[in-house]
Structure formats: C-alpha cells, structure tokens
Amino acid sequence: MTLLDLPVLLLSAARALVDGIDAGVRTRGFTDLRPAHGFAFARLSGTGATVVQLAEHLDVTKQAASQMVEELAKKGYVERRPHPTDARARLIVLTEKGRACTRAADEAAEEVLRPWAKELGPERLMALRQDLSKLATPGRLRPTW
Amino acid sequence: MTLLDLPVLLLSAARALVDGIDAGVRTRGFTDLRPAHGFAFARLSGTGATVVQLAEHLDVTKQAASQMVEELAKKGYVERRPHPTDARARLIVLTEKGRACTRAADEAAEEVLRPWAKELGPERLMALRQDLSKLATPGRLRPTW
DNA sequence: TGATTTGGTCAAGCAGCTTGACTACATAGT
DNA sequence: ACTATGTAGTCAAGCTGCTTGACCAAATCA
Numbered sequence: 001m002t003l004l005d006l007p008v009l010l011l012s013a014a015r016a017l018v019d020g021i022d023a024g025v026r027t028r029g030f031t032d033l034r035p036a037h038g039f040a041f042a043r044l045s046g047t048g049a050t051v052v053q054l055a056e057h058l059d060v061t062k063q064a065a066s067q068m069v070e071e072l073a074k075k076g077y078v079e080r081r082p083h084p085t086d087a088r089a090r091l092i093v094l095t096e097k098g099r100a101c102t103r104a105a106d107e108a109a110e111e112v113l114r115p116w117a118k119e120l121g122p123e124r125l126m127a128l129r130q131d132l133s134k135l136a137t138p139g140r141l142r143p144t145w
Numbered sequence: 146m147t148l149l150d151l152p153v154l155l156l157s158a159a160r161a162l163v164d165g166i167d168a169g170v171r172t173r174g175f176t177d178l179r180p181a182h183g184f185a186f187a188r189l190s191g192t193g194a195t196v197v198q199l200a201e202h203l204d205v206t207k208q209a210a211s212q213m214v215e216e217l218a219k220k221g222y223v224e225r226r227p228h229p230t231d232a233r234a235r236l237i238v239l240t241e242k243g244r245a246c247t248r249a250a251d252e253a254a255e256e257v258l259r260p261w262a263k264e265l266g267p268e269r270l271m272a273l274r275q276d277l278s279k280l281a282t283p284g285r286l287r288p289t290w
Numbered sequence: 291t292g293a294t295t296t297g298g299t300c301a302a303g304c305a306g307c308t309t310g311a312c313t314a315c316a317t318a319g320t
Numbered sequence: 321a322c323t324a325t326g327t328a329g330t331c332a333a334g335c336t337g338c339t340t341g342a343c344c345a346a347a348t349c350a
Contacts (some may be wrong), residue, residue: 006274008187012281014159017152036337042153064338066299071282079269088346089296109152119279124272129151131273134264134291136157151301181306197328207308211329233328 017112024108030101032075040068041094044078048093048104077101162257169253175246177220183212186239186247189223193238221248 022035023057036058043057045047055065069092077098083089094102117125153277167180174228181203188202214237214266223260228234239247262270 009274009277009281010159010162014155016282017155021233078263116280119275124276128276131265131269132154132158135261136154
C-alpha cells in the first residue's frame, strides 16, 4: 500500500486551505496581514491573552510575540490593556477592527470549505474532520520549516 | 455544524507528520537537514533536476534554490554534473549519502504512520488518503507563513 | 525582609529568503 | 551566418521574522 504520499497530501491540503483563507481575508480588505496573524487572533479572541501566553500558542519566543503585538497594535487590530490582576503583565485584546477581521476570516474559511463539502459530500467531510481530530497533536501550529 | 476548526486540525496533523519524520531522520544520523531539504530530495530522486526545476518545485527563486544546492553539495548529499544536452545547465543528482537519507526518511514516515493506522484502522486511513487526494491542489508544498 | 522567579521590552545578530545585475550558452528571426 | 532575444546559473546586497542576551519592574517564595 502506498501511504508514503500522505505527508504530501496533508501538506497540500493544509496549504490550499490556509492560502484560500488568506486570499479571502485580503479580498475583504485586510491586506496587511499574514496567516500567522490569524493564528494569533484565534488565541486573542475571547478574553484576550498576555504576550507570554501568545508566545506559547504560536511557539515563538516572547520577544517575537511582543514584536507581533507591537505591529498589530500599530495597525489597529489589537490594543494593550493593563492586566486586571498582574501589574507587570498587559492584556492583549482585539479591537473592533480585529474582530471584524476574524469575522472576515470565518467567512473566507466557509467559502473555501464549501467546494470541499461539494466534492466529498458532507458526511465524508465530517468523517475527515473526526479522523483528523484523533491524529492532530495539540501543539504549535506554525510550521516554519 | 462546526467545520471551522478544520484548518487547525489539518495544520496540526501536517505539522505532527512533518515533525515526526524530521525527528526520525535526525535519530538516524542526519542531523544537519531541515524538512525543506526533504522536499528538495523528493524532486531530485530519480533522474535529478536542474536548479531552475528545483526552484519551481520548492516555489522559491532560482537564487534560493542555488544556495540550497550549494549547501547540500557542501554537506555531501548532492552533486552537480554537467547537463547532457544543455551546456549552461547543471544536473543536480543525489549522492549515495543523499539516497541513504531518503531511505531513512521513508522509514521514518512509515514509523510515524504506524500508530495512525492503529488509531484509525487501515481502511479509514486509506479513505483519508483518498479524500485528501481530491482536495490537495498540486502546487507548492512549502508553506512559509 | 531578601532571594528568586516571571512578564515585558530593548538591542544586536542570524538564517533564509528576496531583488538586481551580470556572464555564458541557447534559440529564433531574418 | 548574424543579430536579437530568451534562459541557466551565480554573485552581491538587502530585508524580514525570528533568535539569543541583557535588563527592569512586579510578583512570589523563603
């Protein structure tokens, strides 16, 4: 059996999805963001996070995370608030612009997945999702290889 | 239905697979290579390729591909031969060390996939492979996001 | 209290990529 | 055959996103 091409298939599918979402986000007007920023937004949405927590989520150093936050703040996607319980820390939260961007990303994701559901059928797509959830190790998302 | 986490699952699975193969290759003694080199090896195995062909496969500039070839040649994984029909070009081929490394990568890939087959069962793993082959767009592999 | 740890930033450096310029050879047009 | 244009490859310089190292202020532990 030829399973050795599975790595390539998995990578190609992942890349197609990320590229598609990125393209959809750009056509919706957010042209100054990379996919990596989307991974950050995912962690920040909700209650927000500190720089260190964001760094852990992205699997980069806290310095790198701090730089990204600085960039996103300058572009108006996030803002730094004083942390409610720790005077050293700062709570990074999405601005309204940041939340609008995440909504755009959600729309783009659905748009990319629609032809996938058509191609495979909804039930196999759900089976795919379920199988992947068993295989995916909860860890860093950023590949950088 | 909650399909919006499919991107994350796909990425996590892809990353787990690539990281696992990379780790397996390292434990087999090839500690001076990155996963990106493996994508290059895949194109070079067989008849070899020119720098430009390799650049297209990796979706980088020919300058970047040339630098990688220089590095791999210095480390003994590839060698540059005169091209049989084009005096400008040079045919990049794997050395015996390079072929040994690709064999190690194949072993490592099987090793990583074994627990996957156990987790899902062989038939669902094959179904996964088949579904992915419908979704994966043949294009560049390197993500760099 | 004093000692150590933790959150965040500043600064410098590095790796892998890019663009730009150039040479040598190939190919097409006349 | 001759010229013009295109292509394979390399050299050089620059950029970007990350790293390591140093540091301060606040928290936590003894």
